[in-house]
Amino acid sequence: MKTISSTGTIKYLPFAKAQVDRNFKVIETSEVWDMIFINQKKNTTETGQEFAFPANSLEELNKECLEKKQNGEKVIPVVCGEGNLLWYRWQIMPCYDEDGNAQGSYILREEVTEQIRDEHLLTKVQEVARIGGWEIDLIHNNIYWTKTTKEIHEVDMDYVPTLEEGINFYKVGEDREKITELVSRAISDGTPWDTELRIITAKGKELWVHAKGEVEILEGKAVRIFGTFQDIDQKKKADLEYKKVSERLLIATEASQIGIWDLNLRDNSLEWDQNMYRLYGIREKDFSGVYDAWESAVHPDDKEKAQYELQEAIAGNKDFNTEFRILYPSGEVRYIRAFGVIRRDSQGNAINVIGTNWDITELKKTQLKLDYSKESFERAFEHAATGMALVSLEGNWIKFNQNLCEITGYSEEELMMMNYLDLTHPEDRSRDLQFRSEVLEGKRNSYQTKKRYYHKRGHIVHLIVSITGVKNIDGELSHVISQIMDISKLVKAEEHLKSLVEITQSQNASLLNFAHIVSHNLRSHASNMSMLTDFLLKENDPSELQTIGKMLKDASESLNETVAHLNEVVQVKVGGVEKVRSVDLLKKINRVKKNINALLLEKNAECQIDIPEDLRVKAIPAYIESIFLNLFTNSLKYASPERHPIINIKVKQIENGSCTIEFTDNGLGIDLEQHKDKIFGMYKTFHHHKDAKGIGLFITRNQVEAMDGKISVLSKVDEGTTFSLLLNTA
Template identity: 50%
Template sequence: MQTLSIDFIIRDSPTAVAVLDSNLCFIKHSAIWHRDFASDFDAIIGRYYYDILPDTPDFLRELYSNCLRGASNSNPGKKFVSVNGTVTWLSWKIKPWRDDDDTIKGLIIVLEDVTEIKRKEELLLTSQKVAKTGAWEVDLLSDRVYWTPITKEIHQVPESYEPTLETGINFYKKGLHRNTITRFVTDAMNDGTPWDAEFILVTARGNEVWVRAKGEVEIVDGRPTRLYGTFQDIDEKKKAELKFIETSERLAIATKGAKIGIWDYDFATRKLICDENMFKLYGVDESSCNDRYAELFSVLHPEDRESAYRAWKIAVSGLKEFDTEFRIVRPDGKIRHLKALGVVQMDAEGRALKITGTNWDITALKKTQMLLKNSEESFTGAFESSSIGMALVGLKGQWMKVNQSLCNSLGYEEKKLMQMTFQQITHKEDLEKDLHLLQELLDGKRDSYQIDKRYYHKSGKIVHVILSVTGVRKINGELSHFISQIMDISPRIIAEKELTRLVEVTSEQNESLLNFAHIVSHNLRSHSSNLSMLSGFLNTETDEGERTNLVEMLHDASESLSETVVHLNEVVQVKINVHDKMKPVNLYRTIKGVKKNLGLLLQEENAKLHIEIDKNLVVNGISAYLDSIFLNLITNSIKYSSSDRPPVITIGSQKTNGKIIISFSDNGLGIDLKRHGDKLFGMYKTFHRNSEAKGIGLFITKNQIEAMNGKIEVESTVDVGTTFKLYFETEHSKV
């Protein structure tokens, strides 16, 4: 009878109970067990536990084994995650059952699925943590104070911290907040008054945090026995709220000071709400304005109503924000320009619910813009039509805008010039000075500067300019860009050079006249005296042999006089009308021509002539002069060659600073420049005992080179050789 009663008790147990034998086979179980854990089986008595519950966690399997060895175990709830991701919470009590001999015969298992309860608890704890809400309690009978972990976290105290009512109150900021919470607690203890307020507390780490504290009172037999409530961290929300209030107050002050009107239109009620600034902007009396939408719309300038309405419709459709400008005609007849901005709020279907916006007066701005436009148009007109080059230049040297005069001066098309920087076309000798002054302008040491400088023309020639640079600054004082005025003075430089050349020619001609005077006073007088003396001897001589000899001497003196006259004529002709005869001449072909003409002489003297110049090398000069120069230098090299070695002549070239330098070197006798350097190019000056030397060749050569705006230099070592350096203009270096 007792066994039958036990069977009924287990079967009708309000919990899931199972009795297992030592092999973990079911002996007895409650109806709830069968329902909750074995509903897929008709009967489980005698069945193996793990056949019925194959997904039993390993942790429980180990517990069952331990309990069969005499242990007991219980747990109010443990979370398990199955292989398929299902989450289950189980609570259990496991005890071994014994026979009369105290031998373990099996297990009694009370198992409960508490998943729903635990899930709700977990969600509650999570929501409390996310909301940063903790709980607290004060037992007024024992003075015991309890804080939940989140409450301790808010106070920034360790989990082991044990507060008291006094220490809890002392966390509130001294002054208003501590006094207020003290009053609330006192009132609650005296008459049971609850509270819900916001405070600042100072945490254990010294941080000020806004919190919301709620308190309730539990009363037993007419007296408070317990205080309890919640404690929420609202620091971020409260500071944002205070910031919003502060910003709103500033906005209100700013909009009032800036006379910005704020409006709000509700599409459902068709009601327009405006602040006082709106009515002041429109000049409308707020008290007499019944239909504000119609009243404000009616004062729009007739020419702007359509565009303003179109902007409104586009904004309402959601295509773009409301952003427009229009004019209004105030009741006093004055026309004002207004700017309007608005943000539309839409519902889920994309229909406009409300639009909130601002208006402000931009009349002064419009007038300024008009003046600025007129000024810009004037500047643009002056910029484009200026006869001198003008440019807007960026802070890094890039062209921002150039006029046609500058393009004409530099030879570039506007598109090409805009792709370059001024540094790229500035003459390298002028760049450092220009950049130094520009840096002083950037550093604020000067506002502008003016210099003479040179640019490279697209063709390669030099363009001389007067450059004026002025810095343009923004409102805040920072440099924005530069305005450059570039006056092309190349024609003036050409004229100055021509004048200088004419002065030099005149000076040289004067020198030539002195030479003439010297020759006339010395050379021609010598010839004259010689001829006179020979004539006298001839008239008095009676011996026919002597007369014949005197006649031959008279003939030689006459030829010498003729040669002197020819030399003088050549000197005079060298610099007459030279500038008009100059043109581009291929230097390589000129030298090759001279070499061909002297081929027999070079061969007879076993001389080598090396021409090491570019076949396309072109200089600005006179072809006949160039022929004469190289003919004279080559014949001189052969004439004054060393008897110890065959003559070797080398002609090379290089370009530098817009000039072409021809080096003419030989391995001949050389010249003692210490003794003869100052008279090397003098007329009738010779430096070697050569019967064919006349002292006129180098004089003529120097005059011919200088007549072509060039110059000649010499380097020489006795018995080593001589090098002449001839400087010529390129065909692009006339300026």
């Protein structure tokens, strides 16, 4: 335990040292310390730099040392005035008086910036290069792996392997046998190793690694083995693949009689392999130079063309991919196919051309025979009465006739940029692909199906498509032939007939729905007028009689308007959705509220309406009034006796051409677990109310759906009900 001396001084010590009291106030510093730090303030050094004293970090370390009564050490960075980062190692040595009471501490400072930078740089290099380290302590039989080594092995960071486990990561067979031999030899005679082997990671992945090992010998005995471990999987696999490809290329060129040549553009020299001489039917020893041999063999009529195309490729205008004829010494004409790749320097200048030649004489002869058959097929193809197309196995157009262009509305150039699936209706794709797959797999030779294409103008074209697979001379499927017949007029006629039947059925259903609407709507108005009549007979106050008279007049007018709307419904049922028009939603809701004002007053109901004034929806006016009239009267009819009714109508969402209206009350609610599937059913009731008929919500749903809308409900017993209406905006 150190004690603070009252007479000692550290001022002239040759290193940076400071003395602080137990409150971390500076008592004394050495001159070396003062060159940078004085009393936790920024001060200019002899070199003109400023440094920030890391007081908080040191104070925390000092406090910990005093509490534990032990020395402490910590590396803390300091930022100088110019923004440079310097690293220092700070050592805290607590001091106590003779009774063991803490009096303060000594602080030693040592710059370790270069060391820290080197350590950080080494760590980054290892991470980037995927190089890990490892060590085996042969005395204590301990193994240490660095973070990167563990990452390569795909093990947890707290994993500590044994020597046997480390070896068992190597792939069973020659890799594991080799590493076992190398480790054993290293332990026995200190032989280091440097090898490339395969491991199987903890997650089952096979990796190539570069393993190096060195041995530490003490008194003639190996006591430690250490080394590096690098992930070289990508590079090794690329090298192996390159070697394999090179070997295959050599075999392929020999077997296929492909000649390889190299034209040096700097000295205009040309090199041939032996296959080139065999292709040209000449002997190397008969010519003084390779270029002379080539010129002597090329057909005079093709020499200028071949040279021109080579110069165009060198200039970068096109690829060198050409055909020309050669003459054998015997006078026989052979056809040669030539292909070349231009190598360029960093400035883009051509250095040399490396290429191949191969004999295509037999191919040319066969091509002449095929040309005649092709010409006959093309005449039938182009003049067919239906759309005709050749389609690749990938679904791309190979060729098609003008009739297909007329069926789809696209030009030949536009169709060639498309896939047949681009034209196919989404609902027809899966069936078409299934049939096509069966043809490609050989399960059937052909098929015929109805499908739909999208015309360029956007409308649908109905088709009957016949697909037949075409095989090559090896019996393998090469492409398919499609025959495409436009049956749109026939389908349109069928749909018209079907629509007439559907209209008849719809009109019959509408008659029943209309009868319910008449009954339901007139009963609401009758109830309202009956209640007003009762008020009129019982009331003696002139002012109240006047008010009731006005309300009675309003109810009468509303009844007339409802009758007019019901007459309009009759017309709507005749014309269908053509009667849908733009409707001011807020105005319609307020009109319904006005019609049942007496009922609202009787129930002491509070009604809150939050609908934008400019919101218009696509709807049938009579249907909108009927829907909200039913929702209003239901809220009042099934109000809770425990609280006065509160009705809230608001717009929840407006987007993508539609809006969602929420109609909420605080009434009795509906048990959805029991009645979920019956909410909108005909003659379904959920409360024992004398006026419940079970027809209102049924009518409401049909009216909403007739306007291409949707209605849904959320409800909790004794809390209330929310109806959500999805309507199209105008």
